[in-house]
């Protein structure tokens with residue numbers, strides 16, 4: 001019987017220096033990747049899908065740098081004996097503790113920014129910055145997953161892979177309903193950054209619902225003028241001018257471009273040099289239109305790293321107006337607004353073409369300070385839950401509110417309702433990794449309140465309302481594994497109204513807690529050695545708690 005070997009499995013040792021692996025066919029390079037091929041121990045395997053070369057003879061060319069062989073003969077490396085081929089690649093979960101239950105994470109490999117989010121023909125498409133050849137940043141490729149309901153995801157084959165123009169950095173996608181680009185009606189068109197000698201913007205299209213993408217022969221379509229950090233194009237439709245627009249990060253500002261055909265782009269304007277926070281690199285912008293008190297407003301999302309309020313990565317935003325060419329901010333230049341007050345909310349952008357006029361955002365749930373060293377191995381990083389965005393009034397201000405998307409409620413199991421006072425409450429008999437807590441209480445003015453979530457190992461996350469400061473804080477310093485980075489143990493705080501009728505919503509998963517109040521969201525990773533199973537309240541009030549187990 002002839003065995004069909006579709007996958008080549010490379011053994012990876014994360015601490016080994018990278019080797020350069022190339023697939024050659026007829027002397028031509030068809031694929032190149034940097035892989036930490038195992039030297040003396042195998043951490044895990046990564047797959048090379050051989051299907052694209054079915055029927056061809058291919059040669060694998062492996063180049064090892066000197067650094068790999070100083071102590072020994074590279075021929076002794078275990079990678080040579082451990083490499084193997086198989087009909088299927090084993091993607092089953094091997095991450096016992098920290099694989100999220102209801103947040104998207106790739107089956108294997110590294111993930112950062114959500115990319116190219118677009119709703120098309122009943123499916124929410126999520127592309128993402130992906131390293132399919134190791135659970136750390138590199139080989140940037142657009143991974144791909146789809147969902148019918150924003151919460152149950154299926155990972156598809158990689159969508160866009162590196163080429164001669166460079167690695168495939170972040171970008172966006174739209175549905176070309178009127179076929180202005182000429183790639184076909186309803187084609188999905190992606191624009192991404194080609195990270196080569198320069199950062200330039202390229203496009204690719206799909207006529208089969210995102211299964212395969214074709215790169216445009218005229219790439220790149222936007223090139224920088226002496227701007228080193230020139231990336232992360234976000235396409236959006238401007239109904240007024242009936243044109244496609246792009247906003248991208250360019251050094252310490254964003255630039256806007258217009259196009260009639262998605263291929264030829266004209267520079268319109270720049271925004272931001274003196275606005276908001278500049279203690280880092282501006283990345284991943286998005287311009288969205290949201291209704292507010294009967295009018296349309298525009299909100300510019302802007303991710304910055306470092307420079308976040310608690311160190312490292314964070315998302316700021318500017319509320320204002322866009323006239324089809326320029327964005328004007330309503331706030332004075334000195335005002336900085338944060339979209340989320342945790343440490344693990346980055347590269348947040350929104351879905352294009354979302355039904356019902358919704359504006360749904362998704363963030364990468366990590367921070368460049370430690371993303372490469374979080375204590376997982378088969379995969380690294382998950383996304384936040386999807387969140388519907390709206391503008392709301394807070395006193396004299398207009399703020400951007402993130403609300404967990406309603407689809408999350410389909411994960412809820414039978415609720416448990418109880419009143420919490422000074423006695424601690426056990427949340428479940430069996431360890432429960434994924435659950436939601438809705439905590440309602442009436443807090444007298446000037447009174448503080450503390451909730452503590454803890455496990456049998458004494459690890460705990462402390463949630464604290466300070467009446468004097470007018471803040472809600474989350475303290476993860478004793479939350480479990482924290483020592484993998486000096487920057488991980490932290491207390492994060494959000495300004496909020498404290499006193500009166502209040503509600504706190506906590507979305508807990510195996511390695512994260514997302515807190516939502518009436519005027520803030522706070523997203524933080526946690527790595528407890530066992531699920532948090534006890535809730536305690538310190539304060540004079542009683543709280544009405546609803547606990548929903550969450551499962552897919």
Ligand code: FRU
Nearest residue numbers: 113129169170231283284347
């Ligand atoms: C943000 C970012 C983007 C870039 C991508 C590379 O996290 O640095 O600016 O396109 O990641 O992976």
